[in-house]
Amino acid sequence: MSQQVIAGRYELLEELSHGGMGDVWRGYDAVLDRPVAVKLIRQQSVTSPQLAEEFAKRFRREARITARIQHPGVPQVYDAVLDDTYERLFLVMELVEGVQLSGYVDPARPLPVSWAAAVAAQVATVLSHAHEVPAIHRDLKPGNILVARDGTVKVLDFGIAAILRNDATKLTATGSPIGTSQYMAPEQVRGGRITPQTDLYALGCVLHELLSGRVLFQADSEFLLMYQHVSAAPTPLRQLRSEVPTGLEELVLHLLRKAPEARPADIQEVYERLRPFLPRVGQAPAPGEAGPAGAPDPTGLFRNPYAPRARAQSGRGAAGAPAPGLPAAEPLAVPAVMRAEIKEAYAHSDALLEEERFAQAAEVLGEVIEPAARLLGVESRPVLELRTQRAAIQLLGGDYRAALPEFAALADAYGRINGPSSAQARACRAQAARCRAELGQVTEALATLQAVLGVVRSVDSDASEEALELRRDIGMLLLAQGRAAEARAVLEPLHADLVLVYGPQDEMTAEIAEALALIRLDLDGTGGS
Known part of the structure; x- marks a missing residue:
């Protein structure tokens, strides 16, 4: 059952619950690249062939009614699937943790x-x-x-x-x-x-x-x-x-x-x-006004209605990286079994990436990160590399909220291990900044990218691949903020360097040339130089 695909797109991955009216599975929507919950309705719900057509109509009617309940307290219904035998019925819904x-x-x-x-x-x-x-x-x-x-x-x-x-x-x-x-x-x-x-x-x-x-x-x-x-x-x-x-x-x-x-x-x-x-x-909770240990608190929505999302834990990544100043676990040699599991996770994730199944590719790596961290240490090289790859996949797939705190935690970890100006620390800081830009935190993103560029210039050429990408990102963010003159000052010398390094036909060179043409048109049209 775990290998079954429903309606050509919904994969059943693992059973989450088993109940009187049906089983719930964690699933994956291969078309929209997102996790879903799939409810398999009990087969005895159709007791005879004569009831099949009536049942099919009722199934679709009730699924449509449920889909009309627009409230955050009702998981969204994405799809209703009735197989050709009328014996197996599936509701595809929002997956709620x-x-x-x-x-x-x-x-x-x-x-x-x-x-x-x-x-x-x-x-x-x-x-x-x-x-x-x-x-x-x-x-x-x-x-x-x-x-x-x-x-x-x-x-x-x-x-x-x-x-x-x-x-x-x-x-x-x-x-x-x-x-x-x-x-x-x-x-x-x-x-x-x-x-x-x-x-x-x-x-x-x-x-x-x-x-x-x-x-x-x-x-x-x-x-x-x-x-x-x-x-x-x-x-x-x-x-x-x-x-x-x-x-x-x-x-x-x-x-x-x-x-x-x-x-x-x-x-x-x-x-x-x-x-x-x-x-x-x-109102703060009174002494003793606590529920089961570790259980989500349903009173929070009344104590702090419409409150913003909780701040990300800046010193702790998704894999449980320690806060700054805490010692990391002593690195260990990678046992053969764990090495094989990591290799298999990379291969599986890469195959999913080929199909642009970003959410599932990141999840595959996540499944091996936790046991690897327990065995090897949260700041061991294999675990950091796994976390970096997962965060890169999340960024590529547009899950910026998940990628941002992980890249920030990785930058701190690489900074402690290899130094704050190391290539790994620089790369993770830059990726975190790109996530911030996508989430609308442009001012902070610009400041971080400019700081990283300053470090790169101190250790490498201004025309290195890393520096060229950072200059491109900075110029395009300035342009997006409407700061055309500042963007032009960054992008014109960048374009000249790109022509020399990659040639005029290169994709990044053409992108910057197009941006500069728009900037000149805008500045000339408003009397600028």
């Missing part, structure tokens, strides 16, 4: 109230956009909620339950209701009409579990569990955890009422009632 909400549930240590409220509020926001479409989730549960690394809550699997529904029966071919019995609303158990209030009940189950550390109902069989959802009264939260605020307990009980019409009127009301329990803007 994060932690499943089920990993936050701990009976011994329930979540802080602010964390639970922040998760529920973000889910409520997602549901408000979905219910407007209208789209009802039908299977909301911790396993379908993921907290991304920046604290954004993502609601997964919209439309999957609807896709698997069989109008001829309330049960699937396996005899189980569509949904998950721990979070199933009474009307779902009975096979009644599904409404947005069905999702509200499930959200009540999830919030109860986050705050108490245990599921709402427990039973020895699925039948008894579903019976409890229909008939049993939920235990009030404050009987399980006394510090839960009264207003939050009341909201959860309201969400868990048996009759849909007795629940809150809509998800917007739920959000308003959650608001008092959310952290205020600028």
